[in-house]
Amino acid sequence: MLAAIASATRHVHLEVYAFEREGVGTHFLKALTDAAQRGVKVKVIVDGWGSIGESRALADTLRMAGIELRIHNPLTSVLLMGRFWRNHRKILLVDDSVAFLGGINIGDHYAAEEGRPGWADLALELRGDICAQLGARLNAGASALTAGPVRILLSGFGGGWRLRARYLAALKQARREVVLAHAYFLPDRGFVRALTRAARRGVEVHLLLAGRSDVPFARAATMRLYRTLLRGGVRIHEWTATTLHAKAAVVDGQRLLVGSFNLDPLSLVNLETLVEVEDAEVAGQATRWVRRHLGGAKPVVLEDCARSGLQRWLLDVVGLAVARFAERVATFIGSRRMRRRG
Incomplete structure (x- = not known):
């Protein structure tokens, strides 16, 4: 991903749920600002919830470098306007010719440390016509x-x-x-x-x-x-x-x-x-x-x-409560989105 940004000649689109400024994030910030300084159009989208605590400093750093930054539903939108839906995508698209999609955010969690593997995740590198199609439909x-x-x-x-x-x-x-x-x-x-x-x-x-x-x-x-x-x-x-x-x-x-x-x-x-x-x-x-x-x-x-009756009951109660909570949050978010469209 860093090599692709370094080779960019026209534009870079980075869309990620969580962007941590420290560690590997510093390499991405440098690659993005270097690209902008050589005339590449750079756009970064981060989720306000996924990058909570980072978004303001990211905005300062990237906008000073001439990079377009969009914070999707910052915390103020969540608290004041009830916008709970998230941008959970992970997309890097460079020059409409190479793209990376998967589950990986920008952060050190994915790196090995002292012989211990990083978080287990996957992403694909794509090239060819599918990347041009992606560039045409990113905002559609x-x-x-x-x-x-x-x-x-x-x-x-x-x-x-x-x-x-x-x-x-x-x-x-x-x-x-x-x-x-x-x-x-x-x-x-x-x-x-x-x-x-x-x-x-x-x-x-x-x-x-x-x-x-x-x-x-x-x-x-x-x-x-x-x-x-x-x-x-x-x-x-x-x-x-x-x-x-x-x-x-x-x-x-x-x-x-x-x-x-x-x-x-x-x-x-x-x-x-x-x-x-x-x-x-x-x-x-x-x-x-x-x-x-x-x-x-x-x-x-x-x-x-086959845990004891009490253990199994507690696990089922907690598990069911979490599952039902997630379902109700999703239903609530969906209903609010539909009302706004209406």
Whole structure:
């Protein structure tokens, strides 16, 4: 990404949920300001909630360098105007010729430290006509772009159902194997049924999920689904070495889905991205990434769910409360957005 910015001759568009100024963020700030100083048009969009505490200093640094900065829904908009929806995209587009999309923010969490791996996440580097299409549609709301084996879906606010539908279509078409790595795994009942149906018709379904999370109680909400999934033939593995932040799936070693889109209620109402690639080589790279993490993950079996009655009850209560809270927040955000459009 830094090399792409350094090679820019016309324009750079960076859209990211969280941008930390320290550590690797200093390298990005330098690369962006250097580009602006040599005449490149640079635009940066950060989310006001994801970059809370950083946005004002970012604005000062970038605007002094002649860079256009947009803070999506700063805290004042949330508090004074009730704008709770988020821009959760992670996109870098350079000269409409190279693009990076995935789940990675700008921050040191992803870097290895003293022999310890960084957060587990994925991004794709794209080149060619699909990048020119992306440049033309960045500000056009919901879009579906296709070039050869690559398809990019950009959701508008409340448009995450289309991205969910691509996951469901991939599950329905799976014949041999599905490996899915998701950080914030709070799918609805229909999605859980799609996973267990695939497993029951003979598809090997592996879930790589977070054994630790940066979001309080998120794991408890996910764990309440374990018994249903395991009884349905789905294999679950928890990544505990670091924080899992990936949002990806590989189907039959041929199809890769990756982006910023989480399988949770909030991603249904946020601005999100999903890239779908029908290519055995690219899917193979992603499969190897997932399998490497599966090899270092803890398998979860039904016996692990057989806690004492009180423990199981507390876990289910907490998990259900978190899941219902996320659903209600998403519904509230969606309803407010619809009223504003009206």
